[in-house]
C-alpha cells in the first residue's frame with residue numbers, strides 16, 4: 001500500500017471535479033484574496049463523498065474495495081428512509097487524508113418502473129468491476145472513476161428516474177464522479193472559523209447556499225455544523241441526442257467543534273481526535289438535496 005498512489009488517486013478525482021464545479025476555484029481564489037489562506041494547499045479537506053447504485057456487483061460493497069485497499073476503515077452506518085438510501089463513512093489511513101462518505105440507493109425499495117430502468121442499464125454488469133481493477137495502479141483507478149460502466153441514459157429514462165428519486169437520476173448520469181469535497185472551516189483564522197461566519201463570507205462573494213433545513217445544518221449534540229453550495233447545473237447530452245441542464249457536483253463546509261471534555265485545551269494542542277468525528281443523518285439528509293431541483297432551480 002503506497003500513499004503516493006493514494007495521492008495520485010485523489011488528484012485524478014479532483015482534476016475533473018474542479019472543471020465541473022467552478023465554485024471550487026471561486027471560493028479558493030476569494031479565500032486567498034481575502035488573506036484567509038496563502039494558497040490552496042492550506043485548505044483542510046474534511047471529507048469527500050460518492051454515490052452508488054444498490055444492484056448486484058455495484059454499490060458500496062463494490063466501490064468501498066478501492067478505499068479499503070488503501071487503508072480506509074469502515075465506520076458508522078446511516079439510513080435515509082425517505083430518500084431510500086444507505087450510507088457509511090470511512091476513516092482515513094492517516095489524518096491528513098479526507099474522510100469518505102459513501103451512499104447507496106436502495107434500488108429494491110423503488111417502484112417497479114424505476115427498478116426496471118436501473119436494472120436495464122446495469123444488467124450486463126455480471127461481475128464486480130472493481131475486482132477486475134489493479135488497485136495498486138493509481139492510473140487505472142483514476143480512470144475507473146470516470147469510465148462508463150453502463151450506457152448513457154436517454155432523457156426519458158433520466159426524467160422518469162428523477163420523478164421518483166433525484167439521487168437515482170444523478171447517479172445514472174454522473175456515476176462515480178466526485179460528488180463534493182468539504183472545507184474544514186474550524187481550521188481557518190478566527191474571523192472565518194465557524195460555518196456561520198464562513199457562510200457570510202460565501203454569500204458576500206456570490207455563492208448560493210443550499211437552504212434545505214436552513215443554511216446551517218447542526219447535529220443533535222451541537223458539535224457538527226455543515227453547509228453546502230447548490231450543485232452546478234451542467235449541460236448534459238443524452239443517449240437520444242437531446243440535451244438538458246442537470247445537476248452536477250457541489251462544495252461543502254464543515255465545522256467540527258471540540259468535545260466538552262477538551263474545552264480547556266490550548267488551541268495549539270487541539271487535533272482531530274479532540275473534535276466531533278463522523279457524520280449526522282439529519283444533516284446529511286438535507287445536504288443530499290444540494291443536487292435536488294428544489295435547490296438547483298431556485299431563482300430560475
Ligand code: OOG
Pocket residue numbers: 049050051101103179226252279280283284285287288289
Ligand atoms: C452526500 C450528502 C451527505 C454529509 O456530509 O453529511 C453529506 C451526497 O450528497 O451524496 O455529504
Ligand code: NI
Pocket residue numbers: 047048049101180182252287
Ligand atoms: Ni458531505
